[in-house]
Amino acid sequence: MLSRTQIKDIVFSIPILKKYYTKKRVANGSLIPLNEIHTVLDVAPNVYLEKPISLNLKVGLVKDGHEYEGFVKARAYYPKYERFLRNNNIAFAYYDIFAHDWQVKARDFDVVIWHTESDPSTQDIATNKIYVLEKLMGKKCLPSFDEIWSYEDKINAHYLYKHYNLPEIPTFVTHSKRDAIAYVNKVKFPIISKLATGSSSFGVVKLKDKNAAVRLINESFSFKGAKTYFPFQRQKNYLLFQEFIEDATFDLRIMVVGDKLFGYYRYPNAGDFKASGAGNYERKEIPSQALDLAFKVREKFQSVFLATDLLFSQKTQKYYIIESSIFIGIDTSAQLKLNNVPGYYRRISEGNYTFNKGKFWVQELALNELLKGK
Ligand SMILES: Nc1ncnc2c1ncn2[C@@H]1O[C@H](COP(=O)(O)OP(=O)(O)O)[C@@H](O)[C@H]1O
Ligand SMILES: [Mg+2]
Incomplete structure (x- = not known):
């Protein structure tokens, strides 16, 4: 199957297709x-820092989602970041980090x-x-080095879950063929196999038996590696x-982000x-047991914003971590809704959350966390 990016590459190489595609997306x-x-x-209303920021601070803002001239993707983060910077009188300039x-x-x-876009090439850069x-x-960065190190890298994230004793789905990572075969x-079986970097489930497969697993192991440890x-x-x-x-x-x-939690x-x-x-x-409502777990993961990861995806097993009656991301697709300023009312859970203490109404661009809340007290 072609990925979205591959389809986009083809469409972008043919001007009439690009024009049609742009129109459709608008x-x-x-x-x-x-x-x-x-x-x-x-x-969504503006987000303001509690205390104004030091006057001489200057921000370099990298643009994402702007590859259509005259347009910006609804999911782009930079317009939300930019709004926060303007409203809080923080000096900034666009920064072409790729040049x-x-x-x-x-x-400066x-x-x-x-x-950062979620593909392996951007992660590497x-x-x-x-x-x-x-x-x-000595620059302050969003994402920080620690944040980017585990973002879109299921192997590094696994090392963190293991180190901090966080309840991830039971996971086996190896760089040894002998170990994999054993x-x-x-x-x-079946088991799940994942690419270290992937999104929208493209890099996730179910292996139904040992033959399928051995085939993948042989390919991964071959000179070329697996496609x-x-x-x-x-x-x-x-x-x-x-x-x-399975259940x-x-x-x-x-x-x-801070003491605010959202989810769906x-x-x-x-x-x-x-x-x-x-x-x-x-x-809809989220059980406090799940909120507690996501809060703990963010604390351990030390990121300003973290989305953690959980599965719930009926059999064990437990939540398991699938993955955590410092960036996700944000389509709306209503990331949590209770009875159709947008808002957030505020954490009072473990197991104790109150629902508060409101719409937010969570990207602004992330900058608020990053820059407060600066
Ligand atoms: N071990 C697992 N058992 C059952 N379902 C899983 C397991 N791992 C992932 N899934 C399902 O597959 C989806 C994709 O897996 P995930 O690791 O989140 O990849 P991606 O990064 O592409 O989102 C998840 O959203 C979840 O529904
Ligand atoms: Mg996922």
């Missing part, structure tokens, strides 16, 4: 003319804000550049296997087990 609201962006943003002179340009900034910006030049010789849905990257010398949680019926995504449920299509990318959402 009609369905996923692309917005730049001069109309305020009408989209204004559905050759990014290190020289960085000297104290803070760099960048919604971002991890290395943020290392230089943060560790060598695992599939004793495991109960992935990214034409530029292969699965090489690693396996990430998980127990298949899970939904994904529960919980966002945590996602469901797989009939006959499938993968809720990610299926597009079936429901916004």
Whole structure:
């Protein structure tokens, strides 16, 4: 199956197709003319820092989602970041971090804000550049080096869950072929196999028996590695296997930023087990047990914003972590709804949350956390 990015590449290479596609995206609201962006943003009130920021601070803002001239993607983060910066009188300039002179340009900034796209190429570029910006030049970065290190990297995230004793879906990660073979010789099938980096379930497969698993192990440890849905990257010398949680019926995504929590449920299509990318959402109450877990994961990850996806197993009556993301697709300023009323849960203490009404661009709340007290 072609990924969205591959389809986009083809469409973008043919001008008439690009024009048609742009028109279609504007009609369905996923692309917005730049001069109309305020009408989209204004559905949620501004977010203001409690105390004004130090006067000489300057922010470098990297633009995302702006590859259609004159338009911006509804999901782009930078317009929300920009609104927050303007409303709080924080000096900023757009920052082209992809160009050759990014290190020289960085000297102008104290803070760099960048919604990194979720593909492996951008992750690689971002991890290395943020290392230089943060560790060598002393810039404050969103994402920080620690945040980018585990973002869209299911292997690194697994190391963190393990280290902090967080209840992830039972996961086996190895870089040893012998070890992988020994695992599939004793495991109960089916199992789940995942790419280290992937989204919308594209890199997730169910392996029905040992033959299928051994085939993948052989490919991964071959000279070329196994093909992935990214034409530029292969699965090489690693396996990430998980127990298949067969009695899970939904994904529960919980966002945590400061003491505010938001979230919603996602469901797989009939006959499938993968809720990610299926597009079936429901916004309703979230049990405090799940809120507690998502809050704890954000604390351990030390990120300003973290969305943690959970599965619930009927059999064990427990939540398990699927994955955590510092960036997610944000389509609305109503990320949580109770009886159709937008709002958030405020954490009072463990097990104790109150619902408060309101609409928010969670990207603004993230900047508020990042810059408060600066
Ligand atoms: N071990 C598992 N057992 C059962 N279902 C799973 C398991 N892991 C993932 N899923 C389902 O597959 C979907 C995709 O997996 P996920 O790891 O979140 O990949 P992606 O990064 O593509 O979203 C999840 O949203 C969940 O519904
Ligand atoms: Mg997912």
